[in-house]
Amino acid sequence: MWYFPPGIPHSIQGLEEGCEFLLVFGDGNFSDLNTLSITDWFAHTPKDVLAANFGVPESAFAHIPKKQRYIFQANVPGPIESQKVSDPYGTVPKTFTYRLLAQEPIVTPDGTVRIVDSTNFPISTRIAAALVEVKPGGMREMHWHPNNDEWQYYLSGTARMTVFAANGTARTFNYRAGDVGYTPFAFGHYIQNTGDQSLWFLEMFKSDRFEDVSKDPF
Incomplete structure (x- = not known):
């Protein structure tokens, strides 16, 4: 089981055999159309604003999708040891996974x-x-x-x-x-x-x- 507290951004990657899972929300009015998506936000933000925000040239955002990406094909990620995100403040105090x-x-x-x-x-x-x-x-x-x-x-x-x-x-x-x-x-x-x-x-x-x-x- 995974648990993501409200307001915590996250993504899910499928491994070699793919992944099937059940999404459960405490709010019965949930709609994925109202979910904050980074690709949706970036696609509706001027490139000069993105460039100024991240301190990089506008060309860095030349290939941003023109619409929201919800489930899409990408490369299969490598071992978890090679995919860990370093954080100068350390790891989160509680695990988000329960077996x-x-x-x-x-x-x-x-x-x-x-x-x-x-x-x-x-x-x-x-x-x-x-x-x-x-x-x-x-x-x-x-x-x-x-x-x-x-x-x-x-x-x-x-x-x-x-x-x-x-x-x-x-x-x-x-x-x-x-x-x-x-x-x-x-x-x-x-x-x-x-x-x-x-x-x-x-x-x-x-x-x-x-x-x-x-x-x-x-």
Whole structure:
């Protein structure tokens, strides 16, 4: 997992085998059209202003793209040791990466769970998550989350989730790999594996802590 605090500029490079990842934002109104891009900014800034700002000739900006570049082809970067950016003030105090699959899972009768939040990934002060595996015939028990809404992404397998509000109000949904699920704050729910292989999905929360209340809590 990567975590980038709000306002921190960053870029992501694909290595030899490419890279597939899921972008998750705490703001449901997010749009990549409103994301600050350096290429977009430079393309709409006069070259004489860029030259004055960086103290180089205008010719240095002769090949700036005329429109924003979002995902584009470039050379595969070399080893990380050769790509490190030197900083006279030292390295950042907290890591921006957490290896979730390296975590020893919590093993339950019907599957496994790995949890990441600010308790084991200190930089992650706005997002908490759990990687959940439910074995065939198993279920993620009846539970609710007392701190925030739940956003889900289904990685593999098939599932069925029933969400219960109150006063007999409920609804059941089917899911498969690539689907997104959502459960409002404090709504009761459970997730069943409806297939013949392990169900894997991510639970994500706009919170610094993972919390749930269930008959068989993690």
